[in-house]
Amino acid sequence: ENPAQIGRGYVAITILDINDNAPEFAMEYETTVCENAQPGQVIQKISAIDKDDPPNGHQFYFSLTAEAANNHNFTLQDNKGT
Secondary structure, three states, X not given: OOHHHOOOOXXXXXXXXXXXXXXXXXXXXXXXXXXXXXXXXXXXXOOEEOOOOOOOOOOOOOOOOHHHHOOOOOOOOOOOOO
C-alpha cells in the first residue's frame, strides 16, 4: 500500500428499525371440523398482528399451501381487512 493513497473520514449511519417483529397470529388457533359440516360453512376465522409501526397500516394475506390449494374441500375467503 502507498501511504499517499490512504485517507480517513467519519461516516454517520442511521439504521431504520422497520421490521424487528415478525407478524404473528392474534391468538393460538385450534380448529376442528365435524364430519357433517356443510359445504361453504365457515369453520375458522383467523387474524394476525404485527407489533411494528404503523399500528393500523399493516395488511395481511393468507394463502393455502400448494397441496391444500389443489384440494377443493377447503378455501380461504378474504374478509377485507377486518
